[in-house]
Amino acid sequence: MNAPLPRDPGLGRRGFLTSAAGVLAVTATASTAAACSTDPVVGPATEADTVFALNGRRTQLVADARVTLLDALRERLELPGTKKGCDRGQCGACTVHIDGRRVLSCLMLAASVQGKQVTTIEGLAQGDRLHPMQQAFVDCDGMQCGFCTPGQVMSAVGLVQEGHAGSDDEIREQMSGNLCRCSAYPNIVESVRKGSG
Amino acid sequence: MRPIEFATPTSVDDAVRRFGSGSAYLAGGTTLVDLMKLDVVTPQQVLDIDRLPLRGLRQDRDGLHIAALERMSDVAAHPDVTQAYPVISQALMASASPQLRNMASIGGNLLQRTRCSYFRDITVACNKRVPGSGCPAREGVNRGHAIFGTSDACVATHASDLAVALVAMDASVALTGRNGTRVLRLEDFYRLPGSTPESENELAPGEIITEVLVPPLPWARRSTYVKVRDRQSYEFALTSAAVAVDLRGDVVADARVAAGGVGTKPWRLRTVEQALVGRRLNETDVRAAVEHAADGAAPLKFNMFKPALLRMTIARALMSLVS
Numbered sequence: 001m002n003a004p005l006p007r008d009p010g011l012g013r014r015g016f017l018t019s020a021a022g023v024l025a026v027t028a029t030a031s032t033a034a035a036c037s038t039d040p041v042v043g044p045a046t047e048a049d050t051v052f053a054l055n056g057r058r059t060q061l062v063a064d065a066r067v068t069l070l071d072a073l074r075e076r077l078e079l080p081g082t083k084k085g086c087d088r089g090q091c092g093a094c095t096v097h098i099d100g101r102r103v104l105s106c107l108m109l110a111a112s113v114q115g116k117q118v119t120t121i122e123g124l125a126q127g128d129r130l131h132p133m134q135q136a137f138v139d140c141d142g143m144q145c146g147f148c149t150p151g152q153v154m155s156a157v158g159l160v161q162e163g164h165a166g167s168d169d170e171i172r173e174q175m176s177g178n179l180c181r182c183s184a185y186p187n188i189v190e191s192v193r194k195g196s197g
Numbered sequence: 198m199r200p201i202e203f204a205t206p207t208s209v210d211d212a213v214r215r216f217g218s219g220s221a222y223l224a225g226g227t228t229l230v231d232l233m234k235l236d237v238v239t240p241q242q243v244l245d246i247d248r249l250p251l252r253g254l255r256q257d258r259d260g261l262h263i264a265a266l267e268r269m270s271d272v273a274a275h276p277d278v279t280q281a282y283p284v285i286s287q288a289l290m291a292s293a294s295p296q297l298r299n300m301a302s303i304g305g306n307l308l309q310r311t312r313c314s315y316f317r318d319i320t321v322a323c324n325k326r327v328p329g330s331g332c333p334a335r336e337g338v339n340r341g342h343a344i345f346g347t348s349d350a351c352v353a354t355h356a357s358d359l360a361v362a363l364v365a366m367d368a369s370v371a372l373t374g375r376n377g378t379r380v381l382r383l384e385d386f387y388r389l390p391g392s393t394p395e396s397e398n399e400l401a402p403g404e405i406i407t408e409v410l411v412p413p414l415p416w417a418r419r420s421t422y423v424k425v426r427d428r429q430s431y432e433f434a435l436t437s438a439a440v441a442v443d444l445r446g447d448v449v450a451d452a453r454v455a456a457g458g459v460g461t462k463p464w465r466l467r468t469v470e471q472a473l474v475g476r477r478l479n480e481t482d483v484r485a486a487v488e489h490a491a492d493g494a495a496p497l498k499f500n501m502f503k504p505a506l507l508r509m510t511i512a513r514a515l516m517s518l519v520s
Contacts, residue, residue, distance in 0.1 A: 045202040045203075046200045046201060046202055046203070048203050064200070065200075065201050065202065065203035065243070066198045066199075066200065066201055066233075068230065087234070088231055088234065088235075089227060089231055089297060092294065092296060095296055101270075101299045102295060102296050102299060103296050103299050103300045104227075104296045104297065104300065106230075107226050107227050107230045107231055107297075107300065108226050108230065108300070109203070109223070109226065109230060109243075109245075111203045111245070112223070112226065112245055112247065114205075155295070155296065158295070158296075158299075159295065162295070164295075172430075173429075173430050174295055176294055176295075176429075176430035176431040177293075177294025177295050177296045177297065177431055178294075
């Protein structure tokens, strides 16, 4: 058995990408500012101070009011499990639960979740014990590339809570908001059926 | 997305009072946040009205009152809707995806903008987005566009399924603004594009839809919504039909028919309603009744199929009501 690779968050893929993007962002901001010096100054009214429960923990976010919940989770709250697919409410990769209901975090401003309970894919497992739906996706091989899987799992958990896992046809209809570019749909349906039982 | 000022009004009156020339109301966000990202809608101030107490359904002698901030999924599943107005529940369940139905409000659904790809793309002309700039859809990719109510300035389809069902049910909307509250029939609330397609409805600046009222219609228990689209789920309509029939024995005494995916606003088809009266719900009679459903339609290059598809959609919906 191979030894686990050493993990250094500063040298990880995500850490590297984040710092590289930061350099680019600074450059872009500087040139934009030079070109558009008449732009209005962004005042404090354009920031939002939002307190909510994130995977059961009280969380405070002070951010530009334009920031979506999806971007807040991934870029500011270090929870990149929620994926950005289309960023237009068309693919379902960004599905999270707000007050127990499945929603799209890309079409929600972070400022709108004041006082609400947000659950992401990182909040499903209990310690090392996977949520039954996560385990079902593993057992049934309910994925190919895996990019859409966090959204599929969050949507499936919501579907079961809504009582919509009555038949495979109902599962297909009720999972239609989650696209899978690899078309792993047969195994996804099987996973949802198993995870609902 | 442009910078925005974000505020949360504490009451309907507070929201109306704060609303200014650069303001937009935010409820479920599924239209507004999407269009803000595309720079199609560019408010300077976003007023989040989603926590206002415009929630709940109630029945009284005037009918079913649906508060405007109810979620699509909750209204679709409510027993007062599923039993008395199946057409409304089915239209909601045929809309969008489960996640979007959990987010989007009833009022917001009625105010959703068209899915015309030229409207959503700020690099091209669009009279609805930039008045006077032109309409590339007329000669462009117009397979999904309207065949009723179009003008030289605009051929964009109204996207809401719910609105089609509500127009069939003769529903109204209650509006609250600076000058108090008023009630309008939903069919009259929407405007035809004419030469001003940017003006889509009767809402005055700052006015809020507070409630939808569906009048009593006992025979709406026999109603349905049929939606034809390019994929089985999670897609906008090519054509759709909201129908209800009052059957006495096997003869139609009264009927309601409205169509979606074909009009610049939800399209009531009173000629079909009248043609159904006195007929039976068999294939011969239904075919005859829908024969003139698309009379007056103005198909475009890529949606010539819509008149025939509309007739078949209505016929299929009617035949599904045979017990």
